[in-house]
Amino acid sequence: MTPMTRVPTSTAREILRLRLQLGLPLREVARRCAVGIATTHATLQRAEAAGIAWPPADLDDVQLARRLYAPGVRARTAGKPRPDFAEVARARHAGKALLESWREYRATHPEQDAYSYSHFCQMLKSWQRRGSDATRSAGESPARRRQPTRPSRGRHHEGIVVSRF
Numbered sequence: 001m002t003p004m005t006r007v008p009t010s011t012a013r014e015i016l017r018l019r020l021q022l023g024l025p026l027r028e029v030a031r032r033c034a035v036g037i038a039t040t041h042a043t044l045q046r047a048e049a050a051g052i053a054w055p056p057a058d059l060d061d062v063q064l065a066r067r068l069y070a071p072g073v074r075a076r077t078a079g080k081p082r083p084d085f086a087e088v089a090r091a092r093h094a095g096k097a098l099l100e101s102w103r104e105y106r107a108t109h110p111e112q113d114a115y116s117y118s119h120f121c122q123m124l125k126s127w128q129r130r131g132s133d134a135t136r137s138a139g140e141s142p143a144r145r146r147q148p149t150r151p152s153r154g155r156h157h158e159g160i161v162v163s164r165f
Helices: 009-021 026-033 037-049 061-068 085-093 098-108 117-130 133-137 142-146
Strands: none
Touching: 009 026, 009 037, 009 061, 026 037, 037 061, 085 098, 085 117, 098 117
């Protein structure tokens, strides 16, 4: 759940009730409230971060929404340290295995939740698709960088007519 995504307060209250009072599994809570599992999980994380237990002690809907969506309350995953992908890319270019870079990242952040290896790889691919910071600041689009510069077949190439046959 991003900071801007909100569920109605009545839905948030129902998520808390089903999970904390009845102890239903996350999937069942999500199904009964007609929201995604990630939204259900993030709502529960927000409630935990805001110190909201069940039953919410005399909180009306407005107060519950204020506590759940206060500026300082975020889902726990928002606090994960981001890897330095420029350094990872340099190490990879030098021949270092990606798994070794991930292990170093995990070792650097032992007390905090670090990203899993698969998420680490997805984030690296996304970072590579966007291009480096230097290229982005120069204003060159990623699509323009990927275009090959080779002559097409059947056209004039260096003054010589090249035939396909």
